Amino acid sequence: MEFLLFVMALTIYFFGRSIGAFFLGWILTALFSLFFPIIKVVNSSYARWDKLPTIQQYLELNPSCKAQRGITCKVCNSSSIRNWGIAGPDHKYRIFLCNHCDSDLYKK
Numbered sequence: 001m002e003f004l005l006f007v008m009a010l011t012i013y014f015f016g017r018s019i020g021a022f023f024l025g026w027i028l029t030a031l032f033s034l035f036f037p038i039i040k041v042v043n044s045s046y047a048r049w050d051k052l053p054t055i056q057q058y059l060e061l062n063p064s065c066k067a068q069r070g071i072t073c074k075v076c077n078s079s080s081i082r083n084w085g086i087a088g089p090d091h092k093y094r095i096f097l098c099n100h101c102d103s104d105l106y107k108k
């Protein structure tokens with residue numbers, strides 16, 4: 001990173017301000033187009049995670065979903081529930097979705 005800044009400083013020194021501004025603009029554009037979609041996706045997933053109830057709240061709101069063998073979907077009664085990490089398989093924020101009807105059920 002320091003080397004890159006050094007090269008940029010030399011470029012600006014030798015070729016004048018306009019080409020320096022051009023390089024800076026190009027680098028910023030590349031960084032933004034690379035990272036902005038990732039940030040947007042994680043933020044919308046976080047908002048989705050944030051508004052879901054916890055497993056205790058889910059069972060309090062939907063007492064009939066506590067089956068003999070695990071928890072069932074409040075929409076379609078399926079007991080097949082998927083455990084999904086909002087930003088990758090090992091992410092600490094988990095959303096539990098119904099495998100049958102794709103409803104968001106609760107979070108962990």
Ligand SMILES: [Zn+2]
Nearest residue numbers: 073076098101
């Ligand atoms: Zn369902």
